[in-house]
Amino acid sequence: MLFRYFFSLMLCFLLGNASAQAENASTYKLASGDVIRINVFGEKDLSIEEIRLNDAGIFSYPFIGDVRAKGKTAAEIEQLLTESLKGDYLVDPRVSVSVLTYREFFISGEVQKPGGYPFQPGLTLRRAAALAGGLTERASEGRITIIRDQDASRTPEKATLDTVVMPGDTITIDQGFF
Template sequence: MAIRHFFLLLGLLLVQSEAVLAEGNSTYKLGSGDVIRINVFGEPDLSFQELRLTDAGTFSYPFIGEVRAKGKTAAEIEKMIAEKLNGEFLVDPRVSVSVLQYREFYISGEVKEPGGYPYQPGLTLRRAIALSGGLTELASKSRITIIRDQDPNRTPEKANLDTPIYPGDSINIDQGFF
């Protein structure tokens, strides 16, 4: 009986985690460097396993041409492609778009291995520092700034170790004063 409850609980947790992932992807805004997959059910010639968005945040698609994806969600791209293919090219097309690879975030300053790193959903500054090899001996834990990729003014904002990190963010860790 206990094993049965264990598997039931495990199944519920898996369903819940998939719902959270789907919800997270539904609000994610695409940008240059993201890699997406497009699937049109029953149409292999219109399905693409990997498409990297250009520096302008666009990609080229058959019958439609250049598609502006920057700032749009995967669901918005699905709807746009389905609407443009419907009628003239296909009858009631079923389109799905998913993000395969997020654009990088960047970390500089007093970390052991500064540079660009692949974004991972749920990333915090603490984990970003760990990915970059950790802090140097001179690093300040209180003088950390982030420039958000989505901020058109590129204004640095103060951050702490629990601050969420998003694709395209630029993190700078200053030296501490002794």
């Protein structure tokens, strides 16, 4: 009986987590440094296994030319490619776009190994600090700021170790006063 309850609870947790990750993937806005895969069903020449968005968030695609992906979701790119290929090139194109590698986030200050690290969905500041070798003994858990990549004003926000990290974010962990 207890096993069934525990199993049901774990199943609900896993399904909820998968749903949250799917939601994040569907609302994730592409930008410079992201690597995507484009698959056009039945059209090997139009499928691209791996393409990195350039500094302007643009990639070049056969027959279409430059495609501005910055600020768009994978679903929006799918729709744009489908509409562009339909008619002149294909009758009923079925296009899928997926993010292979997210752009890096950056962490500096009182961590063992400051620098850029690959983003992973569900990443918190606590896990980001662990990826950077952990906090130094002088680090202050109360003096953490984050600059969101999507924030055009680049204004630092106060953050905690439980704050969610997004691709391209810049995290600074300051020294504590003893």
